[in-house]
Amino acid sequence: MKEIRNALGALQAPQLERPPFPADMLKGKVAFVTGGGSGMGFGMARAFAQAGADVAIVGRSIDRLEKALGQLQGFGIRAHGVACDVRKPDAVQSAFDQVEERLGPVGILANNAGGNFPALAEQISANAWRAITQIAVDGTFLCSTEFARRRKSLGQPGAIVNNSAQYIWSGFPGDAHSATAKAAIVHMTKAMANDWKGNGIRVNCVAAGFFPHPDAVVETLDKQAMERMSSMFPIGRTGELHEWGWLATFLVSPLAAGITGQTALIDGGDRLRRALMHPAFVTPRDRINPWGELPQ
Numbered sequence: 001m002k003e004i005r006n007a008l009g010a011l012q013a014p015q016l017e018r019p020p021f022p023a024d025m026l027k028g029k030v031a032f033v034t035g036g037g038s039g040m041g042f043g044m045a046r047a048f049a050q051a052g053a054d055v056a057i058v059g060r061s062i063d064r065l066e067k068a069l070g071q072l073q074g075f076g077i078r079a080h081g082v083a084c085d086v087r088k089p090d091a092v093q094s095a096f097d098q099v100e101e102r103l104g105p106v107g108i109l110a111n112n113a114g115g116n117f118p119a120l121a122e123q124i125s126a127n128a129w130r131a132i133t134q135i136a137v138d139g140t141f142l143c144s145t146e147f148a149r150r151r152k153s154l155g156q157p158g159a160i161v162n163n164s165a166q167y168i169w170s171g172f173p174g175d176a177h178s179a180t181a182k183a184a185i186v187h188m189t190k191a192m193a194n195d196w197k198g199n200g201i202r203v204n205c206v207a208a209g210f211f212p213h214p215d216a217v218v219e220t221l222d223k224q225a226m227e228r229m230s231s232m233f234p235i236g237r238t239g240e241l242h243e244w245g246w247l248a249t250f251l252v253s254p255l256a257a258g259i260t261g262q263t264a265l266i267d268g269g270d271r272l273r274r275a276l277m278h279p280a281f282v283t284p285r286d287r288i289n290p291w292g293e294l295p296q
C-alpha cells in the first residue's frame with residue numbers, strides 16, 4: 001500500500017472503511033468487550049464487528065452502551081450490552097451468563113475496562129488508588145479466569161487481548177496508579193498464556209500510545225496543543241482508534257494463531273523519541289498539569 005502523508009509529513013492511518021482483513025474473518029465468533037461502550041473499548045468492539053464477530057459490550061451503565069450498540073449493529077452483526085462492575089466476581093459471572101444466553105458461547109475476550117486521572121503519587125488517596133487498580137487489575141483477572149473456565153469446560157480454544165499502555169516501560173508523571181496497573185496486566189498476560197497454553201487459549205496484550213477520543217483526558221487539549229503533541233511523535237501524529245482496534249483484532253484472529261504471551265506496542269514511535277539535548281526538565285509538581293502542560 002502506498003504511503004500517504006499530509007502536508008506536515010505525517011504518515012496517515014488507513015481509512016476506517018478499509019479494514020486489513022476479510023469481513024467474515026471472525027464470523028461465528030462471540031466477543032466480550034469490557035468498557036466497550038466508548039473510547040478504546042469501542043475501538044476494539046467496532047473492529048471485531050468489522051471482522052464479522054457478534055459483539056457484547058460491557059459497562060457499568062447500560063445507558064452509555066445504547067449508542068455504541070446501534071453503531072455495531074450497523075455492520076450486520078448481533079450486538080448486546082450488559083451492565084457489569086468487573087471488580088465483582090458475581091457480576092462478571094452474571095454478565096457472561098447473559099451474553100451467552102443471548103449470543104452463544106464467548107470465544108473472544110477483550111479486557112479494556114479502566115480509568116485514569118492525573119495526580120502526583122503522594123496526592124492519590126487509598127480509595128483513588130483502588131478505583132484505578134481494581135478495575136484494571138482485578139477486572140482483567142476476574143473476566144479472564146471466568147472466560148478460561150468456560151472455554152475449558154467446553155473443550156474449546158479461545159483468545160484474550162488485554163489493554164495496557166506504552167508508559168509501563170518509562171513510568172509517567174502523575175500516573176503511578178495507572179502505570180502500576182498497566183504493568184501488572186502485561187505480566188498477568190504472560191502468566192495466563194503459560195497456564196492455558198495446553199487448552200488452546202491464547203492471551204496477548206496491546207500497549208497503546210496516545211489515541212485521543214471524547215472520553216480521554218487528552219481530548220480537553222486545545223487544537224494548538226494537539227498539533228504540538230502530534231509533532232512530537234516520529235510518525236507525525238497521534239493514533240486513530242481503528243488502528244488500535246485492528247491490532248487487537250489481529251491478535252484474537254486465526255492470523256495470530258502462533259502468538260501468545262506477547263505485548264504488541266502501537267505508539268507512533270513514541271519510545272524512539274531520543275536526542276542528545278532536550279529542554280530543561282520541569283518537575284511534575286511545577287507543571288500546570290503533571291501530565292505535561294508547562295508554565296507559560
